[in-house]
Amino acid sequence: MRCSIVPPYLLARLAQLDDPLFARTAVAAQRSLRLDEPMRSIRTGEVPPPAGPGALRQQSVATVTIEAVRRTIASAGNTEQLPGTVVRREGEAATSDPAVTEAYDGLGHTHDFFAKAYGRASIDNDNLPLDASVHYGVDYDNAFWNGERMVFGDGDGQVFTRMTRSLTVIGHELTHGVTQYSANLDYSGQSGALNESVSDVFGALVEQYTLKQTAQTASWLIGAGIFTEAVQGTALRSMKAPGTAYDDNVLGKDPQPDSMDGYVTTRTDSGGVHLNSGIPNRAFYLAADTIGGHAWESVGQVWYDTLIGGTLKPGADFAAFARATIAAAGARYGATSAEVDAVTAGWTTVKVL
Numbered sequence: 001m002r003c004s005i006v007p008p009y010l011l012a013r014l015a016q017l018d019d020p021l022f023a024r025t026a027v028a029a030q031r032s033l034r035l036d037e038p039m040r041s042i043r044t045g046e047v048p049p050p051a052g053p054g055a056l057r058q059q060s061v062a063t064v065t066i067e068a069v070r071r072t073i074a075s076a077g078n079t080e081q082l083p084g085t086v087v088r089r090e091g092e093a094a095t096s097d098p099a100v101t102e103a104y105d106g107l108g109h110t111h112d113f114f115a116k117a118y119g120r121a122s123i124d125n126d127n128l129p130l131d132a133s134v135h136y137g138v139d140y141d142n143a144f145w146n147g148e149r150m151v152f153g154d155g156d157g158q159v160f161t162r163m164t165r166s167l168t169v170i171g172h173e174l175t176h177g178v179t180q181y182s183a184n185l186d187y188s189g190q191s192g193a194l195n196e197s198v199s200d201v202f203g204a205l206v207e208q209y210t211l212k213q214t215a216q217t218a219s220w221l222i223g224a225g226i227f228t229e230a231v232q233g234t235a236l237r238s239m240k241a242p243g244t245a246y247d248d249n250v251l252g253k254d255p256q257p258d259s260m261d262g263y264v265t266t267r268t269d270s271g272g273v274h275l276n277s278g279i280p281n282r283a284f285y286l287a288a289d290t291i292g293g294h295a296w297e298s299v300g301q302v303w304y305d306t307l308i309g310g311t312l313k314p315g316a317d318f319a320a321f322a323r324a325t326i327a328a329a330g331a332r333y334g335a336t337s338a339e340v341d342a343v344t345a346g347w348t349t350v351k352v353l
Contacts, residue, residue, distance in 0.1 A: 002146045002147065003144060003145050003173065003187065004036055004142045004144040005142060005144070005163065005169050005172060005173060005222075005236065006142045006160070006223075006236065007236075007274035008033065008036065008269055008274075010236075011032050011036070011142070012033065013252055014026060014028075014029035014159060014250070017029075017250065019250075022250060024139065024156055025156045025158040025159050028138075028140070028156035028160075031137065031138065031139070031140070032139075032141040032153070035080065035137060035140065036142060064119075064121040064125055064126065064127075065121070065127075066115050066119065066120075067121065067122075068090075069090065069107070069108055069112070069122070070090050071088075071089070071107045071111075071129070071130050071131070071132075072089050072090065072129065072131045072132075073087055073103050073104050073107075073132050074086045074087060074133045074134070075097075075134055076133050076134070076135050076151075077135055078136075078138050079136075079137070082136070082149070083133050083149060084133045084134075084135070087100055098162070099152065099162050100134055102162075102164035103150065103152060103170070104132075106169075106170030106171070107130040107132060107170065107174070109170075109171070109206055110123075110130075110170060110171045110174045112209075113205065113206045113210070114178070114202075117205075117296045117297075117300070117304075118301070120178070123174055123175075123177035123178045123180075124177070124181040125182075125308075131148070131149040131150070132149055132151070133149060133150070133151045134162075135152075135153075135154055136152060136153050136154075139156040139157065140153025140154065140155075141159070141160045142163065143163035143170075144173065145176040145177055150173050155226065157228065158228060158230065159227065159228060159230070159231055159251065160226055160228065161225075161226055161227070161228050162226070165225040165226055166222075166224055166226050167203075167206060167207045168200075168206070168207050168222045168235075169203065169222075169226065170203075170206070171199075171202060171203035171204075171205070171206030172200055172202070172203030172222060175198060175201075175202040175203060178198075179195055179307065182307045182308045183198075183306075183307050184314050185198070185312070185315075186314045187270055188270045189272075189273075189315075189317075190276065191314060191315050192271060192273035193275075193277040194321050195273065196274055196277035197277040197280040197281050197284070198303065200222050200237060200281050201284050201303055202303075202304075204220055204295075205295060205296045205300045208294070208295060209294075209296050212294075213294075214294060215285075215291070215293065215295045218295070219240075220238060220239040220285055221238055221239075221245065222235055222236050222239065222245075223237065223245075227246070231246065231250070232246065232247055232248040232249070232251075233245055233246020233247065233248050233251060234246065237278065237281070238254070238256075239278075239281040239282065239285045240282070240285050241258065242254070242258040242278030242279070243262075243278065255275060256277070256278030257275065257278055257279060258279065258350065259350040259351045260279060260350060260352060261351060263276055279318065279352065280321065282349075283343075283347045283349070283350045284299060284303065284346065286342075286345065286346035286349055286350075287299045287302075287339075287342040287343045287345070288300070288342075290338075290342040291338060291342050299329075299339065299343065301332065302328050302329045302339060302343060305332060306324045309324070309328060311324055322347040322352050322353055325347075326340060326343055329343045
């Protein structure tokens with residue numbers, strides 16, 4: 001399983017640029033698409049559940065002893081060979097390489113968030129070490145979780161800068177690992193869009209937890225910081241207002257729908273997983289905004305309970321996930337709670353219910 005942050009439709013648009021000013025971007029996007037092609041070709045049907053004790057202990061949060069984070073950062077040296085050369089291990093001093101520092105810190109923030117907010121022992125709930133590789137490929141315009149480690153490109157320098165700059169990118173990709181070891185949602189169609197949305201949700205919450213932001217003060221942006229200053233846009237996606245993250249002559253306009261009225265039926269992007277994720281993203285934002293305060297303590301807890309609860313089928317659609325979150329909110333906070341009302345209203349507003 002390999003899940004990337006930059007959607008293929010965006011890279012495909014960049015790959016078709018014929019403006020000499022963006023020649024480097026076009027070549028980089030073409031190369032990035034070729035590197036990502038094996039990933040897209042295996043994203044059909046159910047991803048086999050992970051083996052090992054982490055998979056068996058995913059529901060037993062109270063019985064797990066949370067160990068200190070163990071991070072290892074390697075540099076691929078702008079090759080496509082993984083893992084690359086180890087450049088920083090847990091507890092070692094920072095290097096002068098900002099990508100190494102950002103990756104190291106981001107892994108730590110994500111581990112800290114899941115441990116302290118939800119009592120989770122690393123992404124597998126069995127103290128899995130967190131490994132990452134930076135400087136992958138030449139001008140690689142993406143970052144991905146490959147089932148074992150985080151991998152970051154440096155960007156082409158014209159449209160994208162280094163992917164490690166955004167904590168939401170790191171939290172997003174590592175959450176694919178959490179999903180892999182829990183609900184294991186299929187990566188296609190609506191279940192794939194839920195897989196992407198869950199990563200956006202907890203990617204945003206990692207940032208909010210680290211910065212101690214409330215639902216009202218947070219940006220709800222995914223990928224802020226990975227565009228260069230030449231781009232007319234703030235991030236890859238907006239959970240608060242899907243479809244508004246960028247509007248640029250080169251990138252085009254953010255195509256995410258914000259409700260089922262705009263649901264995109266397509267065979268590309270694994271059935272629109274990066275497109276239609278805007279719908280459950282907005283449902284989560286609306287519920288969190290209604291409750292207020294720290295989103296990870298309320299609606300985030302509901303989503304986490306849903307993810308590890310064992311009731312979701314890998315092929316769950318939006319409606320099934322919505323019902324599961326409402327049930328999870330009722331189980332934790334009570335059937336007549338404000339949390340149940342907020343979650344229900346969020347799904348109703350985006351017209352899933």
